[in-house]
Amino acid sequence: MNTTHTGPAPLAGVRVLDLSKILAGPYATMSLADLGADVTKVEHPDGGDPTRSWGPPFVGPDATYYLAINRGKKSVTVDLKSEEGQDVIHRILEETDVVVENFKPGSGLQRIFDYRTLSERYPHLVVLHISAFGEDGPLRDEPGYDMIAQAAGGLMSLTGEPGGAPMKAGFAMGDLGAALFGLIGVLAALVERSRTGRGQYVTTSLFECQLALHVNWATNYFATGERPAALGSGHPNLAPYQAFPASDGYFVLAVGNDNQWGSLCSAIARDELTTDPRFERNRDRVANRGDLERELSTAFASGTVEHWCDTLAAHAVPVSPIRHLDEIYADPHTAALGMIGTVDHPTLGSLQQIAFPVSFAGERPRLTSAPPVLGADTDEILGAHRPQSVVGG
Structure with missing residues (x-):
């Protein structure tokens, strides 16, 4: 320390x-x-x-x-x-x-x-x-x-x-x-x-x-008049941007643009999802977040948290395991900072x-x-x- x-x-x-x-x-x-x-x-x-x-x-x-x-x-x-x-x-x-x-x-x-x-x-x-x-x-x-x-x-x-x-x-x-x-x-x-x-x-x-x-939650409401509700780990304006289950636990990924979505599809060997009209653009993925979550959850069930974090990181997709405080305090990155x-x-x-x-x-x-x-x-x-x-x- x-x-x-x-x-x-x-x-x-x-x-x-x-x-x-x-x-x-x-x-x-x-x-x-x-x-x-x-x-x-x-x-x-x-x-x-x-x-x-x-x-x-x-x-x-x-x-x-x-x-x-x-x-x-x-x-x-x-x-x-x-x-x-x-x-x-x-x-x-x-x-x-x-x-x-x-x-x-x-x-x-x-x-x-x-x-x-x-x-x-x-x-x-x-x-x-x-x-x-x-x-x-x-x-x-x-x-x-x-x-x-x-x-x-x-x-x-x-x-x-x-x-x-x-x-x-x-x-x-x-x-x-x-x-x-x-x-x-x-x-x-x-x-x-x-x-x-x-x-x-x-x-x-x-x-x-x-x-x-409130930031974007407020402007979302001002624009639509629709009462927002809890989304678990999901994001109201981006998808996929949430936690997913792997075979041995959960991890999170954050896709902030359509290029990263393409990289994610390549990482899981599902390139056809990039041209699926339900998922082609971020607005499509947000509108169809239920279908998207089912597709990705099925893909991620076959590997461990470590496997998917390594694989997605190698494809430049923002990803992280969900870490506990003891792990964070022992992390060399925490020490370096x-x-x-x-x-x-x-x-x-x-x-x-x-x-x-x-x-x-x-x-x-x-x-x-x-x-x-x-x-x-x-x-x-x-x-x-x-x-x-x-x-x-």
């Missing part, structure tokens, strides 16, 4: 205050830390971020869920609802560039840290607010987790086998989508601040980001982490520090003399 301790830090000098919890906000702030920002995570003295207990599995006192999304940060324990705690936050805000929060809409904390009030006192501040359903509309005050967003935002209606039960995506695409769009918003606001000197209020939501990720690094935890030793997936001039940002122990940096950041009620002991 690759250990990354050096690398570019394009956001060096940017100071971030992380008032968020769970996944979307912490993932965005971890990404900012990976890019070199100085991130301070504020947690409640009683238990901290809820994801610390989202296990098993645990490594030491913390769940692996928490360890996955909080590296590179410092942890400070503060009771945000106390006057002393709010005074502490205001002292920190004087030297802060970016605040990330996901306060519940209409909550006391959202009112206390209202951006309009903050901006008068700290005009340079960029605040990212992440909610479940956005700033306007009848659902604006509703809370939500990732699966609520996947259901409300349409992803679950498009995931699963045709006619089967709705399924959520394997990744937390509601939270992660909001984290990534929120990150884009923060970076854009910092660029604008470099021109104007003023920060701004950046908002996004799990629901809005789900809609943004440096996508797995380690951080040194003060009590747990070396922890493996997935690295930031963007390189700068061929160099990947460094993994600077392990996810912090709850309150580990309170003394350093707040100083030795602070009210006992602020830090909860």
